[in-house]
Amino acid sequence: MVDFWQRASFFPLLVLLASLLLWAVFGALAGALFFALLMLMGLLSHLRRLAELEHWCVASDSTRVPDSGGLWEEVFSRLNKMVRKQHEDKEKHAAALQQIEQATAALPEGVAILDAADHVEWCNPLAEQHFGLDGVRDVGQQITYMARQPEFVRYLTLANYTEPLILRGTRQDDMVLSVKVVPYGVNKKLLISRDITHLERIETMRRDFVANVSHELRTPLTVVNGFVETLQDMPKLDNDMSRRALQLMGEQTRRMEGLVDDLLTLSRLENSLNTLVEEEVDVPPLLQSLYQDGMVLSDGKHTLRLELESSARLHGNAAELRSAFGNLLSNAVRYTPQGGEIVMRWSVPESGLPIYSVSDSGIGIAPEHIPRLTERFYRVDRSRSRETGGTGLGLAIVKHIANRHQAHLEVVSEEGKGSTFSIVFPAKRSLV
Numbered sequence: 565m566v567d568f569w570q571r572a573s574f575f576p577l578l579v580l581l582a583s584l585l586l587w588a589v590f591g592a593l594a595g596a597l598f599f600a601l602l603m604l605m606g607l608l609s610h611l612r613r614l615a616e617l618e619h620w621c622v623a624s625d626s627t628r629v630p631d632s633g634g635l636w637e638e639v640f641s642r643l644n645k646m647v648r649k650q651h652e653d654k655e656k657h658a659a660a661l662q663q664i665e666q667a668t669a670a671l672p673e674g675v676a677i678l679d680a681a682d683h684v685e686w687c688n689p690l691a692e693q694h695f696g697l698d699g700v701r702d703v704g705q706q707i708t709y710m711a712r713q714p715e716f717v718r719y720l721t722l723a724n725y726t727e728p729l730i731l732r733g734t735r736q737d738d739m740v741l742s743v744k745v746v747p748y749g750v751n752k753k754l755l756i757s758r759d760i761t762h763l764e765r766i767e768t769m770r771r772d773f774v775a776n777v778s779h780e781l782r783t784p785l786t787v788v789n790g791f792v793e794t795l796q797d798m799p800k801l802d803n804d805m806s807r808r809a810l811q812l813m814g815e816q817t818r819r820m821e822g823l824v825d826d827l828l829t830l831s832r833l834e835n836s837l838n839t840l841v842e843e844e845v846d847v848p849p850l851l852q853s854l855y856q857d858g859m860v861l862s863d864g865k866h867t868l869r870l871e872l873e874s875s876a877r878l879h880g881n882a883a884e885l886r887s888a889f890g891n892l893l894s895n896a897v898r899y900t901p902q903g904g905e906i907v908m909r910w911s912v913p914e915s916g917l918p919i920y921s922v923s924d925s926g927i928g929i930a931p932e933h934i935p936r937l938t939e940r941f942y943r944v945d946r947s948r949s950r951e952t953g954g955t956g957l958g959l960a961i962v963k964h965i966a967n968r969h970q971a972h973l974e975v976v977s978e979e980g981k982g983s984t985f986s987i988v989f990p991a992k993r994s995l996v
């Protein structure tokens with residue numbers, strides 16, 4: 565700064581000195597005229613440089629700052645450096661942006677950025693394909709103008725993005741997408757879409773295969789079981805070994821029949837075309853009837869109690885609810901040793917969420933098994949499940965039925981002490 569003032573004052577001081585000299589030799593007028601003339605020239609020179617600077621600022625494509633001399637030289641040289649640095653930075657940013665664009669274009673998923681009001685800010689080529697967008701034309705458009713499926717609109721409106729949305733028929737009728745929204749920054753959203761048409765096809769094939777095999781097995785099993793029962797009833801069966809063999813054959817065919825029935829039930833529940841037929845279900849009488857079934861199943865070995873804390877009815881499917889409620893009760897009976905206590909409870913606590921629960925004082929479940937109980941064929945104790953006629957599919961069926969009613973299954977258990985299995989329904993299903 566000091567350096568600047570030194571250089572800036574050099575010219576005026578020189579002119580002043582020369583003017584004073586002229587004043588001394590030729591008089592005051594000559595000195596003043598000389599001073600004014602040179603100062604005017606200095607001013608004109610500054611104005612010219614200023615004009616050059618302005619011209620450079622206005623010319624948008626100029627990358628090089630004009631050459632200059634004197635005081636302005638340093639200013640121009642610094643400006644020159646700044647502009648060059650700015651250009652280099654710009655080129656670096658452009659290269660980085662291009663790389664990001666190339667990377668997102670290569671992503672196997674569609675990605676779109678939405679603002680707070682779901683307007684498209686940017687999207688990659690796969691998102692263009694999935695939602696029928698045009699990455700240039702549709703910027704600023706609301707995404708729901710392009711993807712109008714009611715379930716997609718609802719998904720965005722409800723803003724509950726914990727689970728991905730399975731979306732069918734976005735563009736081509738047979739395309740199935742898994743769509744997920746990830747909120748970020750201030751009210752921004754990342755819309756990620758994945759084409760799962762192929763996976764869905766495989767899943768449908770698997771389901772159809774299981775359903776067909778189960779269906780095909782049903783008739784031969786019924787025939788074999790029928791013959792086994794007939795043979796068992798034959799009076800002339802005096803050989804102990806034959807009797808034992810027939811008894812085992814009978815048990816195993818009945819087990820297989822149970823398995824086939826459960827597999828068919830699961831297939832039916834999994835079939836997306838099989839929508840839930842809803843009705844008003846009077847839960848208390850349903851539980852009374854299940855309680856009677858439980859008494860028969862327990863055969864006097866347990867103390868069974870039914871606690872009806874609410875008379876609420878439920879909006880749902882009676883047959884499916886009966887199957888789910890019955891499954892939990894039969895598990896409690898099967899996994900509770902003789903003398904144990906089992907309590908069936910129906911309540912609507914203050915939260916307003918209707919709950920059906922079955923508590924038992926049975927063998928309980930170690931914590932590491934609990935998250936896997938609803939997997940098909942997952943059993944904590946394989947032999948106990950078999951001995952008591954289990955198929956390993958009961959809780960998978962319960963989970964499916966719960967899901968179809970937007971309910972969820974909760975398990976609280978302690979090994980050696982007992983378990984409580986609860987189905988918690990959404991408040992909107994309760995009909996008081």
Ligand code: ADP
Pocket residue numbers: 895896899924926927928929937938942943944945949950953954955956957958959960983
């Ligand atoms: P399963 O036909 O084998 O009973 P489920 O799907 O109904 O099949 O149950 C899965 C597993 O969860 C069972 O094999 C058993 O180990 C465990 N289980 C279910 N209910 C209970 C319960 N009330 N007490 C203890 N263990 C249970």
